[in-house]
Amino acid sequence: MKLAKVLLSNGERHVAIVEENGVQLLDLSQVDNCHRLSDILYAPDPIGLAKFLIDTELPPVPLNQLEFLAPIDHQEVWAAGVTYKRSQVARMEESETAASHYDQVYTADRPELFFKATPNRVCGPNQPVRVRYDSQWSVPEPELALIVSPDLRLVGYTVGNDMSARDIEGENPLYLPQAKFYKDCCGLGPSVLLHENPLEREATKIILTIERGGEEVFQGETSVAEMARGLEDLISWLGKENDFPSGAVLLTGTGIVPPDEFTLEDRDIVSIEISGIGTLINPVVKDAAP
Ligand code: DO4
Ligand code: MG
Structure with a gap:
């Protein structure tokens, strides 16, 4: 349902x-x-x-x-990072100085988890997601999003977009919050698939399509089976020494990163399809620098 x-x-x-x-x-x-x-x-x-x-x-x-x-009420949105090999490789290319951190976190017991968005920074279907005006290299990150109850049960799934400024993160990993957390930085929707049976990871494909001026400029595909971590394991790390009275939404990391020469532009259309869960479509907005 x-x-x-x-x-x-x-x-x-x-x-x-x-x-x-x-x-x-x-x-x-x-x-x-x-x-x-x-x-x-x-x-x-x-x-x-x-x-x-x-x-x-x-x-x-x-x-x-x-x-x-957007299928969110008062939840905080959190995100896991470097949970797919493709993300590890892309981050290591992004920043020579920080490469070893990304390399280590991919295999470490403790995952990378970061605060992604408050509900007012989340965009629902067809609402514009934002590229920061001070970023020249930004991408959407298509991610399976988990709906987590206050008692840390996995209760549902939706489609997530962890908008990311690769140049800001690549310049210095301490800039990660600025690369990830800003207005309209997160897409969620269109609906929540209730968690009834364990997800069939191989069959759960994630497809990212980006259109510009009516033409497709990027398409990539992965499946949740490519993720190096378990969904329940990510939730249990999220819950360590943390309380979520309103529950949480947890993005589970990206397995699709467009090639390095690609950056999103104003009015691009981002479409993220996760089989069995839904398709989230958002236009992109990028304001001129003031
Ligand atoms: O370390 C940076 C963020 C990684 C991320 O957002 C992802 O892998 O999806
Ligand atoms: Mg991400």
Whole structure:
């Protein structure tokens, strides 16, 4: 089952079950203390609860009569890095001085984890993700995103984009927060696939496509099987000496990095497809330097 936050043409926002051709709106007021999407995601039986909440008064809404919003409430967004060989190689090329750090973290027991975004910095489907005006070398990072409950259960999956300024990170690894954390730095959506069975990692393909002026300028593909770490293992590191009263979203690292000569430009279109989970499409915005 997939759940989403949607905006209807009359301006109403709802939580909904996503079906083949439309969404079924939910009436959260039927249950005490159920106010938002994450209250359903963190429930002991999210599928049973979502079915119970179906608003039988309302017919399904066709997909062309709504917008999907980022499937986030009050969660912090965190990210893991250098979890795929391709990312390790790309980072080592980015910075000669820091190469050994990336090399070591790829095989170390402790993963690289960093704070990625607050909800106000997250873009939903079709909202512009941003390239910093002070970066001349930026890329999208297409990543499987895990929805983690306050008690550190993996409850769902969505598509994530960890926008990254490679020149800023490459200049000095201490600049990582500036390379990664800024306004509109993260894409999430369009919906959350509830975690029912373990993910089939080989079959879960991630495809990144970038278009410029109607032409494809990059396409790359990987699968979650290429990731060198376990999903539950990443969550358990995230939870060490940390509390997430609102839960967390954890991006799991990129396995696709465009060639070094590639940088995103204003008005590029980034499309990230993860099989079985969804396709997240965002235009890119880059302002002129003030
Ligand atoms: O070390 C830098 C960040 C790595 C990252 O974001 C990734 O591998 O996806
Ligand atoms: Mg990343």
